[in-house]
Amino acid sequence: MTNNSPDNLLSHANSSRNSQWIALVDVNNFYASCERVFRPDLEGVPIVVLSNNDGCVIARSEEAKKLGYKIGDLFHVIKPKLRQTGTRVFSSNYALYGNMSDRVNEIYQRFTPSIEVYSIDESFLRFAGGGAVDNLEALTELGHHIRKTVRKYTGLPVCVGISTTKTLAKVANRVAKKNGQYDGVFVFAPDNKAQLQQISIGDVWGISRRLTPKLQALGIYSALDLASADPKRIRSGFNVVLERMVHELNGISCLTVEEVVPPRKSIIVSRGFGRYLSDLSLIQQAVAAHATRAGEKLRGQKLAANKLSVSLRTSPHGKDQTYYKNSFSITFAEATDETPLLIKAAEHCLKKVYREGLLYQKVGIFLGGLVGAQGVQQNIFAKNDVKKSKALMNLLDDLNRSHGRDTVRFAASGMNDDWKMRQKMISPRYTTRWGDLPVVK
Amino acid sequence: MKNEALTYIGQAKKGMFLPLPLYAFRIPAGFPSPAEDYMEGELDLNEELVDCAEATFFMKVSGDSMIDAGIMPGGMLVVDRSLEARHGQIVIAVLDGQLTVKRLFDRGGHIQLRPENPKYQPIKISKEQDLQIWGVVTNVITRLD
Numbered sequence: 264m265t266n267n268s269p270d271n272l273l274s275h276a277n278s279s280r281n282s283q284w285i286a287l288v289d290v291n292n293f294y295a296s297c298e299r300v301f302r303p304d305l306e307g308v309p310i311v312v313l314s315n316n317d318g319c320v321i322a323r324s325e326e327a328k329k330l331g332y333k334i335g336d337l338f339h340v341i342k343p344k345l346r347q348t349g350t351r352v353f354s355s356n357y358a359l360y361g362n363m364s365d366r367v368n369e370i371y372q373r374f375t376p377s378i379e380v381y382s383i384d385e386s387f388l389r390f391a392g393g394g395a396v397d398n399l400e401a402l403t404e405l406g407h408h409i410r411k412t413v414r415k416y417t418g419l420p421v422c423v424g425i426s427t428t429k430t431l432a433k434v435a436n437r438v439a440k441k442n443g444q445y446d447g448v449f450v451f452a453p454d455n456k457a458q459l460q461q462i463s464i465g466d467v468w469g470i471s472r473r474l475t476p477k478l479q480a481l482g483i484y485s486a487l488d489l490a491s492a493d494p495k496r497i498r499s500g501f502n503v504v505l506e507r508m509v510h511e512l513n514g515i516s517c518l519t520v521e522e523v524v525p526p527r528k529s530i531i532v533s534r535g536f537g538r539y540l541s542d543l544s545l546i547q548q549a550v551a552a553h554a555t556r557a558g559e560k561l562r563g564q565k566l567a568a569n570k571l572s573v574s575l576r577t578s579p580h581g582k583d584q585t586y587y588k589n590s591f592s593i594t595f596a597e598a599t600d601e602t603p604l605l606i607k608a609a610e611h612c613l614k615k616v617y618r619e620g621l622l623y624q625k626v627g628i629f630l631g632g633l634v635g636a637q638g639v640q641q642n643i644f645a646k647n648d649v650k651k652s653k654a655l656m657n658l659l660d661d662l663n664r665s666h667g668r669d670t671v672r673f674a675a676s677g678m679n680d681d682w683k684m685r686q687k688m689i690s691p692r693y694t695t696r697w698g699d700l701p702v703v704k
Numbered sequence: 705m706k707n708e709a710l711t712y713i714g715q716a717k718k719g720m721f722l723p724l725p726l727y728a729f730r731i732p733a734g735f736p737s738p739a740e741d742y743m744e745g746e747l748d749l750n751e752e753l754v755d756c757a758e759a760t761f762f763m764k765v766s767g768d769s770m771i772d773a774g775i776m777p778g779g780m781l782v783v784d785r786s787l788e789a790r791h792g793q794i795v796i797a798v799l800d801g802q803l804t805v806k807r808l809f810d811r812g813g814h815i816q817l818r819p820e821n822p823k824y825q826p827i828k829i830s831k832e833q834d835l836q837i838w839g840v841v842t843n844v845i846t847r848l849d
Contacts, residue, residue: 301803303798303803303836303838304801304802305801306801366759367758369757370758415759415785415786416756416785416786418785418838693761694761694762697762700762700780701761702763702765702803703763703764703765703781703796703803703805704765704766704767704769704802704803704805
């Protein structure tokens, strides 16, 4: 390794007084940037990415933002303008985005073991025993090194904000993003009052649109105003969360990198059969039961899954047959927490891995690509029956809670394809499917 | 490799699990071992072919411009983005917005992307052009069928 290695930079940055530095690193226009990695011809071309059902815009490239496209714009409404402006439209390709996100987080691990994956495109990195103000230079260098490494290894552009608390790291990241002269990296000294003054209160992490006017009514217009407020008064007037924010803006860390529970990455329901099974219909029942259980877990945490896999295996110690183990995954048209859909998907996957004539010992369900169920609901304007279905799910969970498991159950039905995704403009799954690899001449 | 005998380095287990790219399928595995005590684990092709997983991508070759380098149409390339491209290496470059595989020539101030097939001419890169290297090809996998 050269003397520019992460280790070297870190020992430098870690060498002085402050107890920790926190970096917020996020990928610029993540979905659109992922689409560009394998399509260099799209450099400089406006890109929008649509929600799972091609209903509305969920992500935009910088060029598309400048053209005035907004998150939530309905696809069928903006279609003519998209054509006129030469904007490229993609259905969301979560297989690709998830894989690129994993790669980026792997790269962060080279710099520090303490990482909180905050969302698909942003992570907090903690550097213990970090430098103080006199070492801003080393931290800036570290930030640029992270940025260059991610760019080189994955082709994705990131911005890095570094400070002493999560809230300030968020502020720093915003400064890095909004001001081209910093080249994507900004280190925020905790006593940088001038910078705090420039951040309007509504742009501070965690200050909701609802909260903004209430704070403004108290004369709190900027991040600095909030930092200067009396924490006790804020606590009595609002709550302890906002009080913490005051401390955080003053460089006193209240939110540890681990504290905000990272969204669960997966849910697994897997069980061995009481005896070896070979009959597909029996295994189907098991799979349906697992899927039902997984759905309960999912809704219990207010999550929705983008991906479901089924894995099936024979006994590894079976004397009279070879060991067989296989799994199959599908990606949902949109993230779902609905049991019927999970069961259908699971049965579909099961059929892909089931081979006749074998004695199976275990089947398992894996739910991945978990996202907050709330966010999903906002994205699916197109679907009318969501509320009804949600109500049904809630009723179902309530009944099963109060009257015992499986009081009310789904009659696991056959598979049909009507739930399959409407993703007409999806790019190839370049990094997760052999048949979709990028082609070079 | 000319007429040298191949060195036997062990048998790749049938239906090996390839964890890269992520979400790869598991393929039916081989036999329960009659020699459990002598097991040394499996040979993982990724270990051999992939140095930096985060920066490694697989690509498919179309066309015959590199056949003299053993890169056949339909072959698969293992591309490592973490490596710095040097003279003489086979690289993925961006040419007119398209990804292309060529050998990089970088000597005496002249930069070229050279095909490995007499049918094609080297592509000269002028000083004004900013040659964008996407990654360095580290391995070629060709199916013999």
